[in-house]
Every structure is written in C-alpha cells, then in structure tokens.
Amino acid sequence: MNAESPESLIAVLRQAVIDGQAAAAASATxxxxxxxxxxxxxxxxxxxxxxxxxxRLFECGEFFVPELLVAARALKASQALVTPLLAGSPxxxxxxxxxxxxxxxxxxxGKNLVVALLQGGGFExxxxxxxxPPERFVAAVADDGADIVGLSALLxxxxxxxxxxxxxxxxxxxxxxxxxxxxxxxxxxxxxDEIGADGYADNAAAAVLLARRLMxxxx
Amino acid sequence: MTSRERVLTAMxxxxxxxxxxxxxxxxxxxxxETFRARxxxxxxxxxxxxxxxxxxxxxxxxxxxxxxYLGPLPPGTVVDEWGLAHVPTSSAExxxxxxxxxxxxxxxxxxxxxxxxxxxxxxxxxYRYEPVRAEIEDIHRRNLAAMAMLECTVFExxxxxxxxxxxxxxxxxxxxxxTTLLDRITExxxxxxxxxxxxxxxxxxxxxxxxxxxxMLMSVRMWRTWLKPRxxxxxxxAREVRRDVLVFYHSDGEVSAIIPDLIEIGVDILNPxxxxxxxxxxxxxxxxxxxxxxxxxxxxxxxPFGSQDDVRREVRSRIETVGAGGxxxxxxxxxxxxxxxxxxxxxxxxxxxxEGR
Numbered sequence: 001m002n003a004e005s006p007e008s009l010i011a012v013l014r015q016a017v018i019d020g021q022a023a024a025a026a027s028a029t030x031x032x033x034x035x036x037x038x039x040x041x042x043x044x045x046x047x048x049x050x051x052x053x054x055x056r057l058f059e060c061g062e063f064f065v066p067e068l069l070v071a072a073r074a075l076k077a078s079q080a081l082v083t084p085l086l087a088g089s090p091x092x093x094x095x096x097x098x099x100x101x102x103x104x105x106x107x108x109x110g111k112n113l114v115v116a117l118l119q120g121g122g123f124e125x126x127x128x129x130x131x132x133p134p135e136r137f138v139a140a141v142a143d144d145g146a147d148i149v150g151l152s153a154l155l156x157x158x159x160x161x162x163x164x165x166x167x168x169x170x171x172x173x174x175x176x177x178x179x180x181x182x183x184x185x186x187x188x189x190x191x192x193d194e195i196g197a198d199g200y201a202d203n204a205a206a207a208v209l210l211a212r213r214l215m216x217x218x219x
Numbered sequence: 220m221t222s223r224e225r226v227l228t229a230m231x232x233x234x235x236x237x238x239x240x241x242x243x244x245x246x247x248x249x250x251x252e253t254f255r256a257r258x259x260x261x262x263x264x265x266x267x268x269x270x271x272x273x274x275x276x277x278x279x280x281x282x283x284x285x286x287x288y289l290g291p292l293p294p295g296t297v298v299d300e301w302g303l304a305h306v307p308t309s310s311a312e313x314x315x316x317x318x319x320x321x322x323x324x325x326x327x328x329x330x331x332x333x334x335x336x337x338x339x340x341x342x343x344x345x346y347r348y349e350p351v352r353a354e355i356e357d358i359h360r361r362n363l364a365a366m367a368m369l370e371c372t373v374f375e376x377x378x379x380x381x382x383x384x385x386x387x388x389x390x391x392x393x394x395x396x397x398t399t400l401l402d403r404i405t406e407x408x409x410x411x412x413x414x415x416x417x418x419x420x421x422x423x424x425x426x427x428x429x430x431x432x433x434x435m436l437m438s439v440r441m442w443r444t445w446l447k448p449r450x451x452x453x454x455x456x457a458r459e460v461r462r463d464v465l466v467f468y469h470s471d472g473e474v475s476a477i478i479p480d481l482i483e484i485g486v487d488i489l490n491p492x493x494x495x496x497x498x499x500x501x502x503x504x505x506x507x508x509x510x511x512x513x514x515x516x517x518x519x520x521x522x523p524f525g526s527q528d529d530v531r532r533e534v535r536s537r538i539e540t541v542g543a544g545g546x547x548x549x550x551x552x553x554x555x556x557x558x559x560x561x562x563x564x565x566x567x568x569x570x571x572x573x574e575g576r
Contacts (some may be wrong), residue, residue, distance in 0.1 A: 020391065064437045066387040073388065104310035106320040109383055110431075131308045131320065155317055156523045157247075157556045158310075185432040185472075186495075186519040203433060 006037055010046045013078060017050035018057075020070025022077040029078040039085040042078070043122070051075060051120025055205030058113075065113065068204070072116035093124040095215040098140030098178075099150035100128030102165060105158035110184060113204040114150065121208045134161075134168035141174040148211055151197075153184040162187075163195040179214040183207055221362035222270035227421060230465050230488055230511045232546040238538055239270035239364070240549040240571045242564070243491070243514070247317075249557035257561055267568045271364045274420070276342055276411065277350035283338045288324035296322070300340040303379045317554060323382040325400070334399040337380070343410020352418040359419065366422040367415035370469065373404050373449045374427040387437065390445050397445070405449040409456040416460035422467050422488070423457050425450065430472020432496050439476050447477075451484035458485060467513060471553070473497055478506055488513050491552035494533075495519045503541045512541050513548035516567060522551055522559045527566035534570035 013028035032042055054071040057063035063071075097118055101111050108130040118125050126144055128136055140146045149169070153159040162182050169175040179198040182191070192200035199214060201207035220228065220236045229235040242263055246254060251263070260266040285302035292298070295307040304322035325337060341347070355365040371379065377400050378386040389397035415423055427446065429436050454466050467488040468481055473496040474489075481489065491514030492499050499515045516522065521533050534549060541547045549571050555564060 061434060064435060064441070065431075066391045066437050066441060069384055069387055070391050104308055104318060106308055106318070112384070131310075133309065155556060156519055157318070157558055160558065 004031065004035065006032070006035065009035060009037065010042070013042065013046040014050040014053075017047060017071055017074045017078065018053050020067060020074050022070075022074040025074040026077040026081060029081045033081065033085070039082045042082050043086070047075060047078060047082070047120065048122050051117055052205075052208070054120070055117045055208055059203055059205040065109070068113055068116060072120065075116070075120050094122040094212065095147045096124045096126065096145060097148040097150055097211060098126040098128055098137060098144065098146035099152070100132035100137065101130040101152045101154075101184075102158055102161035103131060103133045104161060105153050105155060106130045107154035107184075108152075110154070110204070111150075111152040114152070114183065114207045117204045117208045118211060121212070123208075123211060134165040137165050138168050138172045138174060141169065141178045142172060146178050148179045148181060148214060150207070150211075151180065151182045153182075153187065156186045159184065159186050159191065162191075162197070166195050166197065181207065181210055181214070222268075223359065223362050223364045223421065226270050226364035226548070227465070229545045229548060230422070230513075232508070232511055232544065234545045238542050238547045238549045238571060240568070241269045241271050242267065242555060243518070243551040244273075244370075244554050246555050247557050250555050250559060250561075253561050254564075267564075268572075269363075271366045271422070272354075272358045273366050273368050273424075274351050274354050274358070274415075274418075275368050276347040276414075279340055279344075279347065281338075281341055283340075285324055285338075288337075289322055292322065301376065301380060302338070317556070321379060323378075323380060323385075325380040326382040326385055328396070331395040331399050334396045335403070337400075337403075339403055339407055342407045343414070345414065348414040348418055351415065355419045364421045365419065366424050366467070367418070367420035368424050369408060369412060369415070369453070370424060370426040372408055372425045372427050372453060373401055374429065374446050376404050377401055390437070390441055401445065401449055405452055408453045412453050412457040413460050416457050416464050420464065422465040424467040424469065424490075425453065425486075426467075426469030426490075428469075428471045429477070430470050430474040430496075432472055434473050435476050436472070439480075442477060443480065447480055447484065454485040475502070478502070478510065482506065482509050487511060488548070490514045491550065493517060493519065493552045494521075499537060500540045503543075503546070507541075507544070507546055511546040511548065514550045514552045515541060515547070516549060516551055518551045518553045518555065518559070522555065522563055522567075525563065527560075527562050530563045530566040531570040534567060 009032040016024035016028050058068055101108050115125050115127050126140055137149050151162045181199040182197045183201050189200045199210045201210045225235045226239045229239050254263050258266055279300050285298055289304050292304055293306055297305045302324040306320035306322055308320050310318040358365040412423055457464055465487050466485050468486040469490040488511045492512050494517045515537050516533055521529050
C-alpha cells in the first residue's frame with residue numbers, strides 16, 4: 001500500500017476533518033502540499049466533502065453538536081495552512097451569505113453550526129453575530145453584496161423579528177438582490193412562507209443544501 | 220383536595236381531583252406588566268391559585284470580585300454570584316433570562332489548576348437555607364406544594380461559566396479541566412439538594428438542557444460519560460435525606476433518548492415535554508407507569524399562536540390522555556413570553572380548573 005499517494009493523502013485529510021482530529025488534519029495538509037498537491041484540490045476534494053459528510057452524519061443523527069464542533073476545529077487547522085496559498089488564485093466561492101441571529105436574540109450556537117458548515121461547504125460567510133438589527137442585514141446586501149441572508153432565532157418572541165427584517169429588505173429596495181433563508185427551534189416552513197422567506201431548513205446540514213439550491217437558481 | 224395533596228397525588232401517579240398546574244418559570248417582563256394592568260393584582264401565582272410555589276436559596280454573604288475573569292463589561296451588565304455576566308441586549312425585556320447575553324468568566328482559562336481555583340458560590344452554606352425553611356413552612360401552611368429550584372444543575376452552570384462550545388470541546392478532548400469544573404459544581408449542588416430536602420421541599424427541581432428541537436445536543440454516550448453520573452449523585456444525595464422526595468428534571472427539546480436513564484437514576488417527573496417535538500401521549504404509553512409529566516402545553520405553538528379554544532382543547536386532550544390515572548401536571552412548556560395573548564393564559568387556567576370531577 002502506498003500510504004502517501006495523492007489519493008490517499010486526500011482521503012486521510014478528509015477523514016481527519018470528519019473525525020475532528022485537528023493535529024492529524026494539519027499534518028495531512030502539510031504532507032499533501034509538500035507532495036505538490038494544489039491547495040484548491042485539497043479544498044475541493046478533501047475539505048468540502050469532509051464537512052458535507054459531517055453535516056450528513058449530523059442530519060441523520062450519528063453526529064451531534066460536539067462532533068460538528070471538532071470537525072470545524074480540524075477544518076480550521078487545515079484551512080490555516082491552505083487559505084494563504086489560495087490568495088490570488090481565482091475564487092470558487094459557492095456564494096456569499098450574510099448570517100446572524102435576529103435583533104433581541106443572543107442565541108448563536110445553532111447559527112454558529114450553520115456558519116461552520118457553510119464555510120466548510122465553500123461559501124463565503126459574513127457572520128453578523130447575534131442580536132443583529134434589520135439594518136445590518138440590509139447593509140450586508142446593499143454594501144457587501146450578499147447573495148443570501150440567513151436569519152436565526154430561538155424564541156417565538158424574536159422569531160417575529162424575521163418578518164421585520166424581510167420588510168426592512170423590501171423597504172430598502174434590496175429584497176430582490178438576495179434570497180432569505182430562516183431557521184431556529186420555533187421556526188417552521190409555514191412561518192417561512194408566511195413572512196415571504198425563500199427557504200427554511202430544520203438543521204445545519206439542510207441549510208447548506210438549501211443555500212446551494214438557491215445559488216443554482218437564477219435570481 | 221388541597222393543592223399540596225393534588226400535586227403529591229398526581230406526581231405519584233394516582234388520580235387527583237384535577238391535574239395540578241402552574242405557570243412554568245414565570246412571566247416575561249412585558250407579560251407581567253400586562254398581567255398587573257389587566258388584573259390589578261401583583262402576583263400571578265396567587266391570582267391564578269397555582270398549586271406550587273418555587274423557592275431558591277437566600278442571598279449570599281460573599282462578595283466575590285470576578286473582574287479579573289471578565290474584563291471590562293458594557294454598561295448595564297449584571298454579574299451573578301457564579302461570575303456569569305448578564306449583558307443587556309437590544310431587547311426591552313431587561314434581565315429576562317431568555318433575552319440577555321452572556322459573558323463567560325472561564326472561557327479563556329487553560330489549566331486544571333485554574334478550574335480548581337475558580338471561586339464558586341457558597342450554595343452549600345447552611346445560613347442560606349434559614350429563609351428557605353421559613354418559606355416552605357409558609358407554603359405548607361397555605362396547603363401548597365413547595366418546589367425547590369436546582370435549575371441549571373451541572374451542565375448548564377458549567378457551560379455558563381466556560382462557554383458552551385468550549386465546554387463541549389473539553390468533553391470531546393476528555394480533559395481534566397471539565398472533570399474538575401463539573402465535580403466542583405456537583406459538590407455544591409449536592410449540598411444544595413440536601414439542604415432543600417431538610418427544609419421540607421416536596422419537589423426538588425433539577426434541570427440541564429440537553430435537547431434540541433430534533434434530538435439530543437450531544438450523543439447519549441457523551442451524556443452518560445459526563446452528565447448522568449453527576450446528576451445521579453445529586454439525586455441520590457437528596458434521597459439520602461428523605462426517600463420519598465419527588466425528583467423533577469427539566470430539559471428543553473427532544474430528550475426521549477435518555478428517558479430510561481433518567482428513570483434509572485431516580486427521576487420521577489419529566490418537564491416540560493414540548494409537544495412541538497415530543498409526543499406526550501406516546502411517552503405516557505411508554506413510561507406512564509414509572510414517570511410523571513409536567514408541562515405539555517406548548518409555548519412555541521398554542522400559547523403564542525393558538526386561539527383560546529385551541530388552548531382549552533389542548534388542556535382537555537391532555538387531561539383525557541396523559542392525565543388518565545394521574546401522572547400529569549399541566550403547565551406552559553416554558554416562560555410565558557411577551558407575545559402570548561393574556562386571554563390564552565386565562566383560558567389555560569380556566570380549562571384546568573373546569574375539569575374537576
């Protein structure tokens with residue numbers, strides 16, 4: 001067995017990220033780069049598939065929040081070596097997403113998982129944090145060119161802020177420039193439809209698939 | 220039946236005159252203002268004749284300075300006795316627990332020695348239970364059941380201090396920092412539980428949120444490694460003082476996966492059974508001979524978005540199904556948030572009381 005073939009280095013890196021082994025992921029990354037593998041190949045063939053697989057395992061109940069957190073940590077360990085080498089190369093971003101927990105709501109663990117999987121999935125993520133007022137989302141579309149706006153809420157109280165945020169995008173005349181996706185414990189597809197959102201996902205992995213689907217459609 | 224008899228009867232899974240009820244963990248700030256304006260009364264628990272009253276330890280005499288752990292804080296921040304900083308948000312709800320931000324004092328600590336040295340509150344000190352004893356005596360004089368609050372028992376308190384993501388990474392790495400922190404919190408909680416039972420509490424209300432809307436936050440295996448043994452110790456400690464004290468356990472979200480384990484370590488009552496993600500009738504069928512159910516009326520669905528008739532229907536349906544043979548305590552599944560129509564609270568209480576036999 002040739003343990004250091006390009007295919008096996010990619011496989012080792014992918015598995016290290018899925019397993020959340022940060023040191024192993026960094027080491028596999030170093031070996032792959034030393035072997036002359038292009039950084040873009042590591043991203044496309046190891047890192048993105050790894051986080052997709054972690055998301056899939058989360059969706060089917062085999063992974064839980066801690067497993068996603070360590071996978072994201074291992075991803076970062078590899079990205080720290082790969083990303084600087086990508087500078088100047090043509091970007092292959094899957095899309096630009098501005099995401100935040102809506103005004104009045106500080107709950108950000110779910111939102112952070114979505115951010116980790118989106119970043120792992122090749123999206124360019126503008127993480128607006130928690131307690132984000134509607135005007136910040138408007139600015140992310142108008143000034144930063146976000147293709148998608150992601151809104152998170154944990155409470156029925158703050159979930160109603162999603163509606164205000166959609167309205168603020170409309171009033172600012174930028175609603176057509178970005179898709180709006182929503183999620184969080186009390187949020188349902190029905191609620192998403194009621195407030196005129198473009199999509200709803202009931203978990204972090206489904207949010208990535210939803211974002212990809214929306215990006216593949218003409219605006 | 221008096222309120223206390225009703226609670227004890229129903230939670231020991233015998234048939235009461237009607238199910239006992241409460242209003243969960245209180246009203247949000249705006250909801251309390253609405254209540255006071257509408258009724259002219261001060262206390263919703265007294266006004267609606269709720270069957271239980273909650274007690275907490277008396278104030279601490281410690282004045283620990285956590286500034287070295289927290290650094291500079293925004294104006295309006297409140298630091299509690301654990302050193303957790305409650306940071307105000309843009310919400311008008313003030314310090315309402317669901318709408319405040321946290322600054323975690325142990326987030327940047329690295330060594331196990333630092334976990335061992337962190338100043339924990341004196342929740343096991345006897346002087347803090349003198350007022351509790353008097354309160355419980357008063358509650359019992361009024362024929363109400365006394366519920367002693369041990370919320371955020373171990374896991375939640377630990378992640379409030381450490382930060383949730385950091386603590387879950389500690390668990391995954393299996394590090395001694397988490398062991399030390401959890402063990403120290405558990406020791407305090409054991410003292411607290413035993414004091415409560417000595418003071419005459421009818422129910423000790425444990426709680427650690429380990430569920431999400433879709434299932435466990437962490438794997439059952441991780442929960443069994445890190446949390447179950449410590450929860451078990453705090454329950455066993457209460458039972459050492461009085462065998463028949465009722466053990467209530469709260470976790471938001473969908474936690475079916477650990478129900479058999481909870482029963483095994485002595486939990487009598489599960490709360491809140493969010494109907495949006497757990498089926499109270501199926502749980503009654505599966506565990507109704509060993510477990511009582513407290514809550515079941517949805518604060519993500521019926522309370523904020525249903526009509527008064529929807530509330531009445533949900534109450535009646537629960538009484539017929541989950542309430543059969545006892546084992547049901549009706550309550551909103553959590554704090555009554557600002558957007559709940561006041562009429563729905565009234566409809567809930569009237570429906571519960573109107574069902575007496």
